[in-house]
Amino acid sequence: MKIFQREQRSLFGEILDWMLTPLLLLWPVSLVLTWLVAQGIAGKPFDRALEYNVSALAQLITLKNNHAQFVLPLPARELLRADDADTVYYQVLGPKGEFLSGEKNLPLPGDMDKAGTGEVHMRDDEYKGVELKVAYMWVRLDAPNTSPALVQVAETMDKRSVLATEIVKGVMLPQFVVLPLAVLLVWLALVQAIKPLNRLEERIRARNPDDLSPLEVEAVPMEVAPLVSSVNDLLMRLKDSIATQKRFLADAAHQLKTPLAGLRMQADLAQREGASAEDLKLSLRQIGRSSIRATHTVNQLLALARAESSSTVLAHQPCDVARLTMDVIRDCVPRAMDKHIDVGYEGAQPGSEGVMVQGNLTLLTEMVRNLVDNAINYTPSRAARPGIITARVLIDPFSKVLVIQVEDSGPGIAPAERELVFQPFYRALGNEADGSGLGLPIVLEIARQHRAEVTVDDARPGQNPPGCCFTVRFPADAGVPQFS
Numbered sequence: 001m002k003i004f005q006r007e008q009r010s011l012f013g014e015i016l017d018w019m020l021t022p023l024l025l026l027w028p029v030s031l032v033l034t035w036l037v038a039q040g041i042a043g044k045p046f047d048r049a050l051e052y053n054v055s056a057l058a059q060l061i062t063l064k065n066n067h068a069q070f071v072l073p074l075p076a077r078e079l080l081r082a083d084d085a086d087t088v089y090y091q092v093l094g095p096k097g098e099f100l101s102g103e104k105n106l107p108l109p110g111d112m113d114k115a116g117t118g119e120v121h122m123r124d125d126e127y128k129g130v131e132l133k134v135a136y137m138w139v140r141l142d143a144p145n146t147s148p149a150l151v152q153v154a155e156t157m158d159k160r161s162v163l164a165t166e167i168v169k170g171v172m173l174p175q176f177v178v179l180p181l182a183v184l185l186v187w188l189a190l191v192q193a194i195k196p197l198n199r200l201e202e203r204i205r206a207r208n209p210d211d212l213s214p215l216e217v218e219a220v221p222m223e224v225a226p227l228v229s230s231v232n233d234l235l236m237r238l239k240d241s242i243a244t245q246k247r248f249l250a251d252a253a254h255q256l257k258t259p260l261a262g263l264r265m266q267a268d269l270a271q272r273e274g275a276s277a278e279d280l281k282l283s284l285r286q287i288g289r290s291s292i293r294a295t296h297t298v299n300q301l302l303a304l305a306r307a308e309s310s311s312t313v314l315a316h317q318p319c320d321v322a323r324l325t326m327d328v329i330r331d332c333v334p335r336a337m338d339k340h341i342d343v344g345y346e347g348a349q350p351g352s353e354g355v356m357v358q359g360n361l362t363l364l365t366e367m368v369r370n371l372v373d374n375a376i377n378y379t380p381s382r383a384a385r386p387g388i389i390t391a392r393v394l395i396d397p398f399s400k401v402l403v404i405q406v407e408d409s410g411p412g413i414a415p416a417e418r419e420l421v422f423q424p425f426y427r428a429l430g431n432e433a434d435g436s437g438l439g440l441p442i443v444l445e446i447a448r449q450h451r452a453e454v455t456v457d458d459a460r461p462g463q464n465p466p467g468c469c470f471t472v473r474f475p476a477d478a479g480v481p482q483f484s
Contacts, residue, residue: 011194011197012190012191012194015190016186016187016190019186019190020183020186023179023182023183023186027175027179030172030175031168031172034167034168034171034172035164035168038163038164038165038167038168038171039160039164041164041167042160042161042163042164042167043133043160046133046155046159046160047122047133047135050122050133050134050135050153050154050155051120051122051135053090053135053153054120054135054136054137054151054152054153055120055137057070057072057090057092057151057153058137058139058151060072061092061100061139061141061149061151063141063142063143063146066143066146067094068094068095068098068100068141068149069100070092070100070101072101085158085159085162086155086156086157086158086159087130087155087156088153088154088155089102089103089106089127089132089152089153089154089155090102090103090106090151090152090153090154091103091104091106091150091151091152092149092150092151092152093149093150094149095141095146095147095148095149096147097150100149102152103127105127106127106134106152106154107125107126107127107134108150109121109123109134109136109150109152110123117138117139117140117148118137118138118139118140119137120135120136120137121135121136121137122134122135123136125154127154130156131156131157132154132155132156132157133154133155133156133157133160134152134153134154135152135153135154136150136151136152136153137150137151138150139151196220196221196224197224200215200219200220200224200228203215212235212236212238212239212242213235214232214235214236215228215231215232215235216228217229217232260294263287263291263294267283267287269283270283270284270287316358316359316360317358317359317360317361318356318357318358319356319357319358319359319360319361319364320350320351320355320356321355321356321357321364321393321402321404322347322348322349322350322351322352322355322393323350323351323355324361324364324365324368325345325368325391325393325404326345326350327365328365328368328369328372328391329343329344329345329372329391331369332369332372332373332376335376336376336389339376339379339381339387340381340382340383340386340387341376341379341381341386341387341388341389342386342387342388342389343372343376343388343389343390343391344389344390344391345390345391345392346390346391346392347392347393347394348393348394348395352395353395354395354400354402355393355395355402357402357450357474357478358478359450359478360449360450363446363449363450364446364450366442366446367442367443367446367447367472368391368404368406370439370440370442370443371391371404371406371439371443371470371472372389372391372406373439374406374439374440374443374470375389375406375407375408375410375468375470376389377439378408378410378411378468379408379409379410380410380411387408387409387410388408388409389406389407389408389409390405390406390407390408391404391405391406391407392404392405392406392407393405399476400476401473401474401475401476402473402474402478403471403472403473403474404471404472405469405470405471405472406469406470407459407467407468407469407470408459408467408468408469409459409460409465409467410465410467410468411465411466411468412458412459412465412466412467412468413456413468418456421440421456422440422441422443422444422454423441424438424441443470443472447472450474450478451474451475451478452472452473452474452475452478453472453473454470454471454472454473455470455471455473456468456469456470456471457469457471
């Protein structure tokens with residue numbers, strides 16, 4: 001139950017609800033319990049008066065000639081009738097049940113076995129449609145073989161109800177003042193307790209947009225410290241991300257500057273006076289190569305950006321890794337033939353068991369394509385001694401782990417540079433191959449999106465050249481279950 005309903009959840013309102021709701025729900029329960037307790041308290045003095053009256057009347061029963069007699073003095077009779085609020089009845093019956101005095105039709109007690117002779121008993125009863133409180137006692141007479149006499153005194157319940165009502169009023173009326181005061185004090189206490197959050201909000205609002213320094217954990221309450229620590233962790237990751245983006249943009253601008261400068265230089269050469277037709281053709285060829293390089297760099301930048309944001313944009317589906325790898329090899333054959341490179345595929349066939357993974361087909365194809373393009377770029381080859389590139393899709397028969405390998409016969413990568421090659425725009429020294437330095441970072445990012453691991457090793461350890469082998473290993477639970 002919510003006492004204060006809001007469209008937007010408020011911490012202040014939530015705490016106030018949880019504090020005031022039990023208080024307001026317990027108040028009517030307290031009222032009922034107070035009424036029940038007041039009824040018991042209000043009845044006790046009147047019960048004692050009834051017991052006294054019964055004992056007093058019992059002493060007026062006498063035995064004369066073996067006959068019970070009861071004589072009530074007039075002052076005592078008037079005393080019994082003197083109550084202004086309630087009506088008092090009494091009844092005296094002899095040992096044989098004969099009527100001696102009082103109200104003849106007053107109800108008799110249910111326990112007619114006369115147990116507990118000489119003790120006063122209490123019961124609730126009804127007479128003439130009115131509820132009564134009855135005190136009665138069995139009186140033993142000083143005669144052998146004589147049954148006890150019965151004395152009853154009863155009164156209506158008006159005084160008891162009035163006294164109980166007064167007790168309830170005396171207890172509950174002050175609560176009508178105390179309850180609003182308690183609500184006000186709870187409100188003020190919450191306002192005071194939530195001030196550290198307001199001060200934290202003011203400090204955050206007062207910060208400069210470029211200030212990503214951590215917030216002070218010691219300046220906030222202990223309960224808010226985990227939240228502030230999480231925000232600090234987010235700020236640090238955001239700071240690293242912004243720094244990475246700035247570095248990426250700077251490197252991208254630097255990489256694009258070279259082909260653009262080449263375009264401008266070749267254009268100036270083509271426009272110089274006295275340039276021959278051969279010089280113009282040479283400048284145009286250089287302009288074409290520079291434009292191709294710039295286009296490739298831009299495409300790779302877009303591919304890397306798409307890979308980094310794909311986790312929240314592109315949906316995953318079952319993908320046949322063997323089929324997409326064969327399609328990539330088929331598309332790369334013309335470019336490989338231009339460089340006299342023998343490119344081929346080995347391993348699992350499309351549709352076979354274990355080649356399906358849950359992933360994004362576009363990104364996985366881009367990953368394999370970049371691995372194959374990287375191998376084509378860095379594998380020396382000539383017609384007399386062609387280079388060799390082999391793509392494989394393998395499945396571990398025991399762990400069912402899916403592995404993609406792209407192996408080449410190139411110069412390989414030194415162990416000290418095997419982690420650096422996955423950084424954007426990094427290129428191994430002493431290598432004149434044309435490239436943007438973005439292919440392997442794209443491979444690493446796409447593999448990370450699919451929880452896969454990328455490693456690089458020598459293809460032929462101990463041989464010269466050692467070649468290079470890139471391995472993408474998917475987790476054991478990445479496969480799509482197959483049902484027979």
